[in-house]
Amino acid sequence: MTTTTQARGETDIAITLTVNGQKHKLDVAPWVSLLDLLRERLDLTGTKKGCDHGQCGACTVIVDGERINSCLVLAVTRDGAEVTTVEGLSEDGGDALHPMQQAFVDHDAFQCGYCTPGQLMSAVALTKAGRTGSRDEIRELMSGNLCRCGAYPNIVDAIEEVAQGSRGDKEPAQ
DSSP states (O other), X not given: OEEEEOTTSOEEEEXXXXXXXXXXXXXXXXXXXXXXXXXXXXXXXTSOOSSSSSSSOTTEEEETTEEEEGGGSBGGGGTTOEEEOGGGOSGGGSSSXXXXXXXXXXXXXXXXXXXXXXXXXXXXXXHHTTOOSSHHXXXXXXXXXXXXXXXXXXXXXXXXXXXXXXXXXXXXXX
């Protein structure tokens, strides 16, 4: 990492992130969360700021294959990482929905939609890791993602459908 000093005396740190397949070189203040960097600097507002304390899961993204609460991670600690946000789920970067997104639509697995990006990112990561063996396991592993509207049964239905492969032979993308 290299640092650059701004005119005001603030020290930014140069980092490189690959976000949704696109490489970004950024100068970032050491206290900026990954969530704020995604939303404010890269204009990827699909990732939501809910509690800002890692308790609701609305800010969940996938970093180097693992789901994380982006509000709890300083952006500078992820230098060189590959980040996938909800905007990066579409098939081939186009308009086609990811199988998990389509399953959420088909099962009405959202109501207000605020938690949906975080729910989707957790569901994709868990499915890709093969950690969706039963409805109980899905509920347990998704427990870090809160839904104030109570769409949990439909969310589990959607995840279960994709995990069982009823969306075709495609492996869920990251």
